[in-house]
Amino acid sequence: MDDMEKVSLALNFGLPLLILIGTYLIGSYIEKKHFRKIKKREKALHGFPVTTFAAMPSKWQVAGVELVSGNVVVSLDYFKRVIAGLRSIIGGRVKTYEPLLDRARREAMLRMAESAKKRGYDAVMNVRLETSRLANTSGKRESVAGVEMLAFGTAVKLEKN
């Protein structure tokens, strides 16, 4: 094997492998950091009711309501995309996507709840979650650019008496 072949081998195998390892390291670092932040913020919001009830208990005296929403767009890293692609050949749980969507859900809920709390509301009711796929139109094949997670609900302010 001569030098040229080594170069070509390195280009063919090394480069994608390097990107795979690099994106895994960066991706998992960002993910861990995000989860830490999410947990911290969830702790800070502890005790602030966020519910899915559509109807309110009759004895509540409402002083004001407002629609609040939290929105987040997340994208995949190359590592997750490759592993999920391999997974799609044989099927099964796409485990690499699970933390990603969990992050998106919790982040969207947090943004919604935080904005309600900041504006002086006491609770968020009738919370709903929506997702939509953002397609990447550049390139030949249609690929997923990211997933949008939208959390919205009715913020209520209670009469203090």
Next chain:
Amino acid sequence: MNFEPRAPREGINVSKEHPLVEAGTLIVGLGFLFAIIVVALIFMVEIALYFVPEEKEAALFESWLPEDILTVSPDDARLDKLESVLWRLSRHYPESPYKFRIEIDDSEEMNAMALPGGLIVVTAGLLEKLETENELAFILGHEMGHFSNRDHMRALGRGVVISIMFAAISGSGAGTELGVSITDLALRGFSRGQEASADEFGLGIVLQEYGHVADSWRFFERIDAEDGDIAGLLTYLSTHPSPDDRVDALINKAGANGWSISGELTPIDW
């Protein structure tokens, strides 16, 4: 009913399995699976070859030309020269079922290909680097060797195998580059032996035409010594053995048969 604040529970929506464990299982498992499929497909190509006799193949691909090559004008002087050399060489391979055809691919790359139906394609980039007719004769003889061994049909079959694998891997959008490189490398190892045997065949043709095999491998020595054109060399290497090994093998072959490695060289004029 009272409101009891609770923190979200962990571990329900996210699997505990480490992503690297999943990655490892998938890569090793699927790699193994693909290897088995490729081996099975190659075996089927070999079987299919029995059902396509050379005469049938020659008739089937009589006027076929691949779409991705850029041919030069039919009046090109180089084409005349190539045709005359090819005709002279083909007299030493009388049992050939093919009516050999030759085309020039107007590309910078250095390569020569044997394609179904007796079609030989040489690139303009390769012709530029040739200094004597003897060098050209060896390259044409080498391609004839591929026809003699039916390597071109195997290559076609392998091409189909690669594209099937490519479709399977890229259809899932996963690590396309890596998957194709692995498949390509695995199949390239298979073709090394074919290249060596085509080299031997080519050397025999050159000997019969010129009475000696001088200069046959000078072309490879030259591209080995040159390190300017790395991109061109890489393309060439992707389908051929490295020049070093090749020259050694050719010298050994000539020595073992006692073939003269010096003689009068025919200049090339175009």
